[in-house]
Amino acid sequence: MDFQDYLQIFMCLLAIPSAYLGAKQATKALIASKNNRFMNLENRTTRTENAVQAVLHDSLYKQCTRVIYRGKVTVSELDNIEHLYKGYHGVGGNGTGEALYAKVKLLPIIDDKELIEH
Numbered sequence: 832m833d834f835q836d837y838l839q840i841f842m843c844l845l846a847i848p849s850a851y852l853g854a855k856q857a858t859k860a861l862i863a864s865k866n867n868r869f870m871n872l873e874n875r876t877t878r879t880e881n882a883v884q885a886v887l888h889d890s891l892y893k894q895c896t897r898v899i900y901r902g903k904v905t906v907s908e909l910d911n912i913e914h915l916y917k918g919y920h921g922v923g924g925n926g927t928g929e930a931l932y933a934k935v936k937l938l939p940i941i942d943d944k945e946l947i948e949h
Contacts, residue, residue: 884923884924890915898912904938909940916929
């Protein structure tokens, strides 16, 4: 082997740590990018859940206060309010919505026809 052969072998050996360090940095960058995308997705999901909870609370509040003011609830209204409450409670809602729902459950239940006839 001559000097040129040894030089090529030496250059190849020098390239190995350099390639390793490059791959390590690329891997760190990829992980950081994925973590950033994950955090963005998590933040978006939280904001969406908060928005869904707010919309459900608003609808539940309107439905409940209307029937509480009337003093009675129809079967279909109670069914709708129960569905709203389950969804609202499922996304972490409680407090006012829970108290209103509890009051609605205590109201006299009338048939939907009764309400239409009056």
